[in-house]
Amino acid sequence: MLQIKNLFVGYGKVTIIQDLSMKIDSGEVVALIGANGTGKTTLVRAISKLNTVSGGTITFDGENITDLSPDKIVEKGIIQVPEGRKLFAQMSVRENLEMGAFTKRARVNEKENLEYVYSVFPELKAMEKQACGNLSGGQQQMVAIGRSIMAEPKLLILDEPSIGLSPITTQHMFEAIRTINKKGISILITEQNVQDVLKMANRAYVMQQGKIVLSGKAQEISKSEELKKIYLGM
Amino acid sequence: MNTKKINRITLTALLVLGLIFPFFADYYVLCIGINVLIAALLGQSWNIMSGYAGQFSFGHAVFFGIGAYTSTALYTMFGVTPWLGMIIGAGVAAAVGAIIGFLSFRYKLRDDYFALATLAFAEIFRILVNNTKSLGGATGILIPYLQNPMEYQFASDKTYYYVILIFVALATVYIALMSKSKLGLNLVAIKGNQEAAAALGVNVLKYKLIAISSSAAFAALAGTFYAQYYGFIDPSIVFASSISVEAIVPCIIGGSGTLYGPLLGALLIIPLQEICNSLFTSISGVNMIVYGAVIVAFILFCPDGIFGRIMKIKGKKGAKK
Numbered sequence: 099m100l101q102i103k104n105l106f107v108g109y110g111k112v113t114i115i116q117d118l119s120m121k122i123d124s125g126e127v128v129a130l131i132g133a134n135g136t137g138k139t140t141l142v143r144a145i146s147k148l149n150t151v152s153g154g155t156i157t158f159d160g161e162n163i164t165d166l167s168p169d170k171i172v173e174k175g176i177i178q179v180p181e182g183r184k185l186f187a188q189m190s191v192r193e194n195l196e197m198g199a200f201t202k203r204a205r206v207n208e209k210e211n212l213e214y215v216y217s218v219f220p221e222l223k224a225m226e227k228q229a230c231g232n233l234s235g236g237q238q239q240m241v242a243i244g245r246s247i248m249a250e251p252k253l254l255i256l257d258e259p260s261i262g263l264s265p266i267t268t269q270h271m272f273e274a275i276r277t278i279n280k281k282g283i284s285i286l287i288t289e290q291n292v293q294d295v296l297k298m299a300n301r302a303y304v305m306q307q308g309k310i311v312l313s314g315k316a317q318e319i320s321k322s323e324e325l326k327k328i329y330l331g332m
Numbered sequence: 333m334n335t336k337k338i339n340r341i342t343l344t345a346l347l348v349l350g351l352i353f354p355f356f357a358d359y360y361v362l363c364i365g366i367n368v369l370i371a372a373l374l375g376q377s378w379n380i381m382s383g384y385a386g387q388f389s390f391g392h393a394v395f396f397g398i399g400a401y402t403s404t405a406l407y408t409m410f411g412v413t414p415w416l417g418m419i420i421g422a423g424v425a426a427a428v429g430a431i432i433g434f435l436s437f438r439y440k441l442r443d444d445y446f447a448l449a450t451l452a453f454a455e456i457f458r459i460l461v462n463n464t465k466s467l468g469g470a471t472g473i474l475i476p477y478l479q480n481p482m483e484y485q486f487a488s489d490k491t492y493y494y495v496i497l498i499f500v501a502l503a504t505v506y507i508a509l510m511s512k513s514k515l516g517l518n519l520v521a522i523k524g525n526q527e528a529a530a531a532l533g534v535n536v537l538k539y540k541l542i543a544i545s546s547s548a549a550f551a552a553l554a555g556t557f558y559a560q561y562y563g564f565i566d567p568s569i570v571f572a573s574s575i576s577v578e579a580i581v582p583c584i585i586g587g588s589g590t591l592y593g594p595l596l597g598a599l600l601i602i603p604l605q606e607i608c609n610s611l612f613t614s615i616s617g618v619n620m621i622v623y624g625a626v627i628v629a630f631i632l633f634c635p636d637g638i639f640g641r642i643m644k645i646k647g648k649k650g651a652k653k
Contacts, residue, residue: 146531148527148530148531155339167535168530168533168535169532169533169535170531170533170535171533172532174535176535177531177532178531179531180527180528180531184525184527184528184531185525185528186520186521186524186525186528187524187525188524189520191526195519196527197521197532198532200518200521200533200534201533245532246531246532249532249533293604332584
């Protein structure tokens with residue numbers, strides 16, 4: 099459903115992503131892994147057009163979306179949970195979730211989607227009136243993911259959802275992501291937590307210095323010697 | 333007491349006070365009342381763009397000045413009634429606001445840097461008008477006083493008072509409607525977290541420009557009123573940074589991003605200014621020291637403003653439940 103061809107992305111004169119191609123099929127969980135500073139965030143932000151693309155094409159459901167603005171991308175159904183959650187700290191949990199339903203498409207089903215979010219994260223229902231700034235990291239991540247579900251994604255992009263979370267909370271998070279995927283939402287997830295994310299994903303891409311250096315089935319990649327080399331630099 | 337109740341009580345109190353005030357005020361006090369309302373209109377204007385949308389302006393004088401100069405120039409040069417000039421001025425200010433916004437946001441100016449850009453634009457306009465002979469240059473423009481209501485000129489200060497009161501009410505109604513609409517939600521989202529708003533499908537640039545333009549239009553209304561009321565404008569009055577400050581201070585005192593905060597702030601700060609001016613006549617400068625100290629005290633002890641403080645206390649109680 100998402101196809102990236104020969105993509106170039108940079109900040110100013112510095113090119114970060116060089117000639118990168120990848121694809122995500124409908125219903126898949128795709129993991130994007132790689133060491134710090136290899137351009138994972140730059141890439142996913144470019145898909146949402148939060149970064150400017152300097153070359154190449156991105157197509158979504160057969161439509162070229164390379165030149166669309168971020169709000170149009172959201173309307174197409176690509177929703178991103180930005181790294182570090184980025185909640186509206188002053189607002190309550192419920193208000194934050196409601197903020198997810200910005201697009202016309204999502205507003206129609208706002209109530210059902212809210213129910214769905216509460217069924218995936220029952221904890222949130224209990225604290226829906228609390229200000230988000232007072233929540234723990236894990237709870238905040240739940241709100242951030244819940245908020246993006248409110249926008250009715252076809253493709254959900256999660257940028258390092260486990261950042262700053264305890265191992266147990268991370269497990270819960272991954273379970274929730276699996277539940278969301280079962281609803282038919284495709285998922286692209288970037289992670290540092292390589293082994294856990296590879297257990298969950300169908301396929302994986304490994305990035306190094308702005309390029310895809312390894313790709314394939316998640317299970318195979320998790321066993322490959324190549325991955326160790328890339329990570330340990332041997 | 334819930335937020336609605338607080339809002340309703342404040343609204344009733346302010347409305348009653350606003351309506352009956354001229355009947356109890358002598359000429360001097362009425363003038364102060366008018367100045368309160370000018371500051372309140374400027375404050376509400378600033379509130380739209382900076383309080384709600386979070387785009388800090390330090391140059392609201394540019395819109396105020398454009399409003400004043402557009403209506404005045406059209407009137408003195410072409411005989412266009414300032415009522416019409418006021419609307420044209422608001423339109424010009426909105427357009428200039430959009431241009432300033434577009435230029436600034438295109439280069440991703442944010443926070444302090446955006447505030448500095450607005451300050452620079454206000455200065456550019458001041459210097460520009462200062463050196464434009466056809467606009468009176470540094471000597472300014474004197475508006476002939478004909479006492480004709482059709483020309484936005486009234487015999488009684490009471491009429492001026494009610495005119496500006498209507499504008500303040502208009503701005504307040506606009507903000508009330510805006511804050512409940514999708515536009516308001518978009519602006520609050522942008523203020524809360526621009527990145528998140530963009531990721532959720534808010535067209536950040538578009539809504540920022542709407543915020544600046546509507547804010548600019550209201551500031552321009554204040555500018556035209558000022559020109560018609562005082563009958564004289566020059567660049568160092570209407571494009572002065574003190575005007576920009578006058579737009580900000582009511583919001584800081586009363587609470588920016590709240591509906592009635594700027595009104596309350598103006599109601600406190602302008603009389604305070606007057607009191608300082610009249611109490612400390614013997615030593616020059618003491619009035620400004622006292623005035624400044626009050627603002628510093630507010631920033632230290634009540635950084636969310638009076639209304640922001642009330643909402644915060646309420647919010648905390650709500651969270652405990």
